[in-house]
Every structure is written in C-alpha cells, then in structure tokens.
Amino acid sequence: MEILGQHIPENILIVRLIIAALLGGLIGLEREYHGQPAGLRTHIILSLGACLAMCISINSSYYGTEGDVERIAAQVVSGVGFLGAGAIFKYGGGVRGLTTAASIWTTAMIGMTVGSGMNLVAISCTGLVLFTLIIMNNFEKSFIHEKITRTIVIKGTDHPRFLEEIENHMKKFKISVKSTSFSKDVLKNHIEVKLVIKILNDTDLDLIIADIQKIEGVESLSCFNEAG
Numbered sequence: 001m002e003i004l005g006q007h008i009p010e011n012i013l014i015v016r017l018i019i020a021a022l023l024g025g026l027i028g029l030e031r032e033y034h035g036q037p038a039g040l041r042t043h044i045i046l047s048l049g050a051c052l053a054m055c056i057s058i059n060s061s062y063y064g065t066e067g068d069v070e071r072i073a074a075q076v077v078s079g080v081g082f083l084g085a086g087a088i089f090k091y092g093g094g095v096r097g098l099t100t101a102a103s104i105w106t107t108a109m110i111g112m113t114v115g116s117g118m119n120l121v122a123i124s125c126t127g128l129v130l131f132t133l134i135i136m137n138n139f140e141k142s143f144i145h146e147k148i149t150r151t152i153v154i155k156g157t158d159h160p161r162f163l164e165e166i167e168n169h170m171k172k173f174k175i176s177v178k179s180t181s182f183s184k185d186v187l188k189n190h191i192e193v194k195l196v197i198k199i200l201n202d203t204d205l206d207l208i209i210a211d212i213q214k215i216e217g218v219e220s221l222s223c224f225n226e227a228g
Contacts, residue, residue: 008117013055020051020114023126024107030133031100046104047111050076054115080108103129149178150205151196151224157217158184158191165215166193173208175199191217 008016024047025040032039053076106129113122154166163182170177176198184191199205205223213221 008055008059016055016114016117016119017048017051019119019122020047020111023047023110023114023122026126027103027107027110027129027133030130031103043104043107046080047107047114050080050108050111051115054112058116076108076112080105099133103133148201149196149198151194152209152212153222153224154193154195154212154218155221156191156215156219158189159217162191162215162217163193166195166212169208169212169215170195170197173203173211175208 021044024043024045028040028043031043106125110122110125110129113125156162167177178196178198180193180195182191182193199208209221209223212218
C-alpha cells in the first residue's frame with residue numbers, strides 16, 4: 001500500500017489532544033469570565049474535536065485514502081461556522097456575540113493546528129488571541145474611553161417626526177445607539193420607544209434626559225442602568 005501521509009502513534013495523538021484542550025481552555029476561561037454563552041467547556045470540547053478530526057484525517061491519508069486531509073479539514077471549518085453563528089444573537093437593532101463567535105472559529109483552527117503537529121504555531125496563536133481579548137480590551141477602556149450601556153424608554157403621543165426628533169437628539173449629544181425598538185397603539189395614538197445606548201462614563205445623563213423631555217409629545221421617560 002502506498003503511503004500518502006504520516007502516521008500519528010496513539011501516544012502522540014493523546015499528547016496533541018491534551019495540548020489542544022489546554023489551549024482551548026485558556027480562551028474559554030476568558031470568555032467564561034466575561035459571561036459569554038460559549039465559555040470554558042465549549043472551547044475545550046471544540047478544540048479537542050477539531051484536533052481529533054485533523055489527526056484522523058492525517059492517519060487516514062497514511063492508509064491510502066487520498067484527499068481525506070483536505071476534505072475533513074474543510075468540513076470542520078464550515079461546520080464550526082454554523083456553531084459560531086449560534087453564539088451571535090440579535091438584540092433590538094444590533095447584534096451581540098461577534099467576538100465569541102470569532103473566538104470559537106479560531107479555537108477550532110488552533111485545535112486543527114495542534115492536530116497537524118504544529119504546536120508552537122498553535123501556542124503562538126493562542127497567545128495572540130488572549131492578547132487581543134484581554135490586553136486590547138483593557139487598552140480600549142483606558143485609552144479609547146470606557147463606555148457604559150444604558151436603556152432609555154420614552155413614552156408619548158405619536159406624531160410624524162417623533163422618532164426623527166429623538167434620533168436628532170442622539171446625534172446632538174454624539175450618543176452611540178446600539179438598538180432601537182418601538183411599539184404603537186394606533187387607536188390611542190400612543191408610542192413607546194426603547195433605546196439601548198452607549199455613552200462615556202462621565203456623560204451628564206440628566207442633561208440628555210432633560211433635553212429629550214422637551215420633544216413634542218413626550219409624556220414620560222425612564223432610564224435603566226443595564227441594557228434590557
């Protein structure tokens with residue numbers, strides 16, 4: 001039988017699985033700490049599965065099954081894409097979980113890299129991922145100004161420019177609106193608008209609220225410290 005690839009002994013395969021689990025666990029710990037839906041166990045199992053798939057594909061090629069390495073690896077990449085999409089969810093007009101989805105996909109690639117025997121590359125990539133998730137996050141808070149999330153609920157009488165005037169007030173104070181949702185009672189001509197906003201920690205929120213209350217038709221305004 002023609003040998004098309006190398007054969008990974010079982011003891012080496014086990015070592016690779018352990019390395020993959022450790023590297024995936026490091027990224028998972030960071031996501032777990034930030035309360036993300038895909039945390040420690042998800043990242044460990046994902047890295048293990050990807051590593052095992054890569055090892056199996058390499059061993060399959062050793063026994064003459066041509067193309068297995070590329071085919072199995074490609075299916076892992078596409079399959080993890082669907083798994084990562086599960087970590088992304090819609091919140092109002094925006095989305096959350098993009099960073100976790102990216103870490104899921106990258107963790108799978110790290111597992112495959114370990115499975116291929118490129119341990120140093122996998123360790124380096126894990127270090128870069130953690131650097132991005134932890135150090136760059138702290139950098140953003142320290143040098144790009146820390147922002148806090150607030151939810152504002154505005155109730156009032158609807159008129160043609162009601163939503164437009166609220167939007168103009170957000171632009172006036174340079175407020176980042178993460179999502180907007182509203183409900184209407186056509187019979188009573190009543191409208192309720194919910195805004196999830198991000199503002200600088202030292203922003204005078206009372207001034208913003210007082211300004212919004214001047215909008216024609218506004219009857220009441222509530223502000224919550226946490227989104228949702």
